[in-house]
Amino acid sequence: MKILLSGATGQVGWELARTLLPIGEVVEVNRTQADLADLKALRGIIQQYKPNVIINPAAYTAVDKAETEQEQAFLINAEAPGVLAEEAKKIGALLVQYSTDYVFDGTKSTPYTEDDATNPVNVYGQSKLAGEQAIQSVACDYLILRTSWVYAGRGNNFLKTILRLAAEREELKIVADQIGAPTWARLIAETTAHIVRQAMLERQVNNFNSSVYHLTSSGDTSWHGFAEKIVKIVREQGKLALKNRTIHPIPTTGYPLPAKRPANSRLSTSRLEQQFGLTLPSWDNALRLCMQELD
Numbered sequence: 001m002k003i004l005l006s007g008a009t010g011q012v013g014w015e016l017a018r019t020l021l022p023i024g025e026v027v028e029v030n031r032t033q034a035d036l037a038d039l040k041a042l043r044g045i046i047q048q049y050k051p052n053v054i055i056n057p058a059a060y061t062a063v064d065k066a067e068t069e070q071e072q073a074f075l076i077n078a079e080a081p082g083v084l085a086e087e088a089k090k091i092g093a094l095l096v097q098y099s100t101d102y103v104f105d106g107t108k109s110t111p112y113t114e115d116d117a118t119n120p121v122n123v124y125g126q127s128k129l130a131g132e133q134a135i136q137s138v139a140c141d142y143l144i145l146r147t148s149w150v151y152a153g154r155g156n157n158f159l160k161t162i163l164r165l166a167a168e169r170e171e172l173k174i175v176a177d178q179i180g181a182p183t184w185a186r187l188i189a190e191t192t193a194h195i196v197r198q199a200m201l202e203r204q205v206n207n208f209n210s211s212v213y214h215l216t217s218s219g220d221t222s223w224h225g226f227a228e229k230i231v232k233i234v235r236e237q238g239k240l241a242l243k244n245r246t247i248h249p250i251p252t253t254g255y256p257l258p259a260k261r262p263a264n265s266r267l268s269t270s271r272l273e274q275q276f277g278l279t280l281p282s283w284d285n286a287l288r289l290c291m292q293e294l295d
């Protein structure tokens with residue numbers, strides 16, 4: 001099985017380049033070989049490699065910058081996945097696309113299911129939703145995996161920011177009124193490998209249904225709860241000297257950003273767990289394992 005993988009320099013893509021190894025021959029295409037903003041070149045790459053599976057974790061992920069770079073965000077997050085879907089359909093490949101909790105407005109009081117109405121409150125969320133819709137309208141075989149609050153031991157993310165700030169500052173102020181599930185990039189990548197393998201077996205016997213799935217850790221917390229847990233684990237590990245003494249909870253209004261964020265980012269993962277017979281671990285368990293690998 002030949003797997004074409006974009007975005008292998010990103011958090012999820014870097015992990016995918018490793019977790020996909022046992023299920024097929026992985027061909028990595030980075031920005032130089034396949035710039036998602038160059039739709040013609042993108043088509044050429046798929047036609048050249050003719051993969052059985054296209055996995056696309058590459059995306060325009062700068063949530064705040066997207067507010068002023070709408071055109072670029074839509075080109076990469078909406079038009080490019082549409083082109084990948086068209087090319088996948090031509091060659092009978094499976095397309096795996098990642099999407100986000102930010103397709104929802106966050107006003108629901110319980111976790112969102114895949115069937116809940118979408119209503120993104122920022123440009124990034126709008127562009128990712130448009131990407132989902134572009135794939136669905138082409139109707140190739142696809143898996144759209146919506147995840148949330150992604151972190152990893154490498155790259156720029158909330159975990160790395162808190163580790164840095166907690167080493168430098170006695171006091172931190174972190175937003176406590178947005179709720180979601182922090183999700184380790186490796187968990188996303190390992191789960192992807194499992195479900196792609198099953199999906200390819202289902203396709204062989206004409207028993208595959210394209211669908212949207214929610215893929216996050218289980219449980220939930222706020223950004224403030226996430227930060228407190230990071231600091232607690234660092235202290236238990238005793239690996240890093242921390243100046244931090246207090247993390248103050250603040251409302252979203254106390255930390256204004258260009259892009260609005262949903263207050264409720266919780267995604268129900270029952271559909272994925274039932275369909276693929278998987279159990280997604282709690283966010284704090286996965287965080288502890290991720291942090292064991294940090295220097």
Ligand SMILES: NC(=O)c1ccc[n+]([C@@H]2O[C@H](COP(=O)([O-])OP(=O)(O)OC[C@H]3O[C@@H](n4cnc5c(N)ncnc54)[C@H](OP(=O)(O)O)[C@@H]3O)[C@@H](O)[C@H]2O)c1
Nearest residue numbers: 007009010011012031035036058059061098100147149150
């Ligand atoms: N991060 C989150 O909290 C979060 C939450 C929900 C959903 N998601 C979704 O999950 C997926 C993976 O996110 P991530 O956090 O792993 O992303 P990331 O770490 O920001 O990595 C993004 C990747 O996309 C590549 N890329 C960006 N623009 C490109 C272009 N024009 N052409 C080719 N490659 C390009 C980057 O390449 P360079 O290294 O060359 O820039 C990088 O490899 C994305 O679909 C994202 O929307 C993320």
